[in-house]
Amino acid sequence: MKKISIVIPMFNEAEHIQRTIISAIQSATFAGLQYEVIAVDNNSSDNSKALAEQLGATVIVKPDLKIGALRNAGAEITDGDYIAFLDADIEVPHDWLTSCLALHSKGNDVIALDCDTPPQAPWFARVWQKRSMSKSGADRYLDWLATPNLFLTRDIFTSVGGFNSQLASGEDKEFGLRLHAQAAKQVSIAQPAALHWGYEKTWTEWFKKEFWRQSSHIHLLTSQKNLRLARFPILCSLTTLSTFLFILISLSKSISSSWPFLVLSLITPALLALRQSDYRSDFTYTCKLCFLHWLRLHIGFAAIINSAYKLIKREKL
Template sequence: MIIFTIVIPCFNEAEHIGKCLSSLNNQNFPRNQFEIIVVDNGSEDASVEISQASADRTIVYPDGKVGAVRNKGASEAKGQNLVFIDADCTMDNDWLNRALKLLSLNANTAFGGGCLLPPDASWIEKCWLLEGHEGNSLPRELIGCSIVLNRDLFEEIGGFNESMSSGEDSELSRRLKIAGNSVSLSRALNVVHWGNAKTQSAFIRRQIWHAKSYESYLRNNMGDPVFLLAGLFAALSTLGGFSLFLAPRVSILALMLALILPAILTAKRFKRVSRLPCSLSEAVNSYYLDLLYLIGRSIGLSAVLLSRL
C-alpha cells in the first residue's frame, strides 16, 4: 500500500533536484510505502536525467503553468496522501513520519510547513526569512514547497488553479478554508529552501514574478493588507516621480510617505517572530529588503494593470 505520493514540479533545477531527491530517498519511512513523481516543465538543463536516476517516475510536461504541473503529478498518484515539495527544497529524515502523524489526527485537514535557511545563507536570506526564539516564522497560507493532504480532499477541492503563474498555493489554501476545511501550518513540516534569492537583483525579479499572481484574482486581493501596501507604494512613488518638477512639495511628501510603508512590513515581520532586531544592521537590512519587496511588487502590479488597459 502506497501511503504517500510526493510530487515535485521542476524547471531547470539541476543545481538542487539531486539534493531534494536524496532527502526523500533517505526518509526513515518504508520505501515501498511512498512514491516520488517529478513533473518536469520543459527543463533545458540536466534536471530530467537527474530525476530519472532517483525518482520513481519522471513526467515531461512542458506545457502549462505551475498549478497544472502540480496537478499533472497528482493525477498520476497512487498514494492515499499527496505531498508537494519544490525541487530546490529538502526534508529531514523523519518528515514523512511526522506528516503521517498529523494526518492521523484529522484527514480533512491540509497541512503545511515553512522554510528553513540553508547552512550557507546570505544576509538577504537571513534578513528575509527571519527566525525568532522559537524558530522560523510560518507562512499565513500553504506554500507549495511543503504541503501534505489526503488525495480525496485534493480532488474534491479541484486541485490547484491552473491559470496562475504563481500564488497557486495560497489560492488553494484560501479555497480549502472557504469550503469549510481546515488548514494547519506546523514547524514539524519545515523544509530547507536552497533556492532563495541571494542577490538584490534576483530578489526584485522574484517579487516581480510573484506579482503575476495578481492578474488571476486581482479583485480577491483587495482585502489583503500587503497587496494594498504594494498598491499604495506604487501610487505614491508614481505621484512623487511625476510631480517632482511641477509640485516639489507634493513630490517630497509622497516619497516620504512611500518610504514609511516598508517599515510597516518590517515591523510586522519582526512581530511574527516575536522579537526585536538583534542589531541596527539587521533592522536596516530588513527594512531595505522590504523596500525592494515593495518595489518589485509595484513593478509587477503596474504591469498587470497596464495589461488590462
C-alpha cells in the same frame, strides 16, 4: 501500509533535484510509508530528467504548463493515500513525513514545514525567507500554506479540484484560500524546518523572482473575489505614489517639502517588518526587512500594472 505520492515540478533543476528526491525518500522510509516520486518536467534543457530517473523517480514531461498545472498533472497519475508536493530545490528533514502524519492524526488537513535558507545564502535571501517562519517557535494555523512542501490526503486535494492551472504564480495562495473556505485546518510546523536551496544568489534574481510572484495578483483577485486580496495592490500603489512624489518634489529643489512623502513611503514597509519580526531582540533584522518590503512594494506595483495591461490587451483581442 499507507502510501505517499511525492510530486515534484521541475525546470532546469539539475543542481538541486537529487538532493530533494533523496531527502524525500529518506523521510518516507523513516515514516514507514510506501512511496512513489513523480517529477513533472517543464521541458528542461539540462539533465534534470536523467538525474531524477537515476533515483527511481517517474518523470513525465509537460512543456508550456504553468506551475499549478504541473502539480495537477503529477497528482493525476498518482495512487497514494497521501500526496506531498515539493519544490525541486527543497531539502526536507528525515522526520518531515513523521511530523506531518502526527499532526494529521490529530485532525489537521493540510500540513507544511516552515522553510529556512542555508547559512551561506546572501543576507537578503536569508532575511526574506526568515520573514515567513514562526517567530515564537510554535506551530501556526494559517489561512493558506505555501507549497515548497505541502502534505495532504488525496481526498482533500480532490475536494477543491486541485490547483488553478491558469495562474503563473500565487497558485498556492489561491489553492489554500479555497481550502480555507471549506474550513480545512492548515498548519505550518515550526520545527523541523525544510531548507530552500534555490535561494536568490544575486539582487537581479531577487528582483525577477518578486516580479514573477506578483504577476498573477490581478488574476488571483478576480478569481477569488476576496476584498482582502485588494490590500496588497492598494499598499503597492500608495507606497509607489509617495516615493514618486518625494522624487518629483525633491527635483524641484523643495527638499523640506518632500521628506514627508519619503516617510509615507516607509510606513507600510515598516509596519510589515514589525509584524514579521521580533524587533525588540533584532532591530537590525527589522530594518533590513523593512528595506526589502519597501523594494517589494515598488516591484509589486510594476508587476500589477504589467499584468493589468496584459489583461486589458488580451480582452481587446
